[in-house]
Amino acid sequence: MTTGQTTGRTTAVLGATGMVGSRVITEAVARGHRVLALSRKPADERPGVTPVPVDAGDPDALRAALTGASAVVVAVRTEPADRDFLVGTTRTVLDIAAGTGMRVLVVGGAGVLRSPGNPALLVADNPAYVPAEVTSVAAAGVAQLRACEAHAHADWACLAPPALLAPGERTGRYRRGTGTLLTAADGRSWISAEDLAVAALDELDSPGADRLFTVVHHG
């Protein structure tokens, strides 16, 4: 698939203006997806991208905004972390998806992963990765995953980033794992947001076996 061709698929990105969402849109457009760019103030004018202003806290508006999408990437975040908003939005998206058959890919937090070398300890509860001042952020991410696990809609997956996720280079490569935090060859648990977007689109284009998966930089 080269840029400009279309797959005929419409992918919605909730959190379109964010660090993750904006890069997911770039990757989706490059692969020929039509994109619905959802956030409160989307302003994307690229060909193939339709900005759809919506407040995710309004279920009826969200349902209308997602009309026509065959998949949705959920990449919302609030500052400060709002657990009820995150869980409520995720449940609403899953409710809508259950009725339409839409695939749901949640980009969540690294806190849902197991600690390397200590499978009983979630990253969210591990002070080596999550200092006290951000435990509420990590806990909100865990609650988001639990909401997915408890929901009857079958067609969802959760992509949990490594510990560090920041804008950077698109290498097109990454290493994929399941429920345990991964570390790159340089000893750090990290990936660029661009390569995370590659992994997100790979999952949409060719779903893997695991509902919870993670990725890390592959140097």
Ligand SMILES: NC(=O)c1ccc[n+]([C@@H]2O[C@H](COP(=O)([O-])OP(=O)(O)OC[C@H]3O[C@@H](n4cnc5c(N)ncnc54)[C@H](OP(=O)(O)O)[C@@H]3O)[C@@H](O)[C@H]2O)c1
């Ligand atoms: N290492 C890690 O675990 C790690 C690191 C970074 C991010 N993440 C995760 O990745 C995901 C995306 O994070 P990010 O860094 O890309 O977030 P971000 O840059 O802060 O973007 C958040 C997005 O959410 C949208 N949003 C917030 N409230 C909304 C509402 N009420 N209605 C509609 N849209 C709303 C924002 O758009 P508007 O403000 O325009 O509405 C924005 O597009 C999150 O789940 C985050 O926890 C994980």
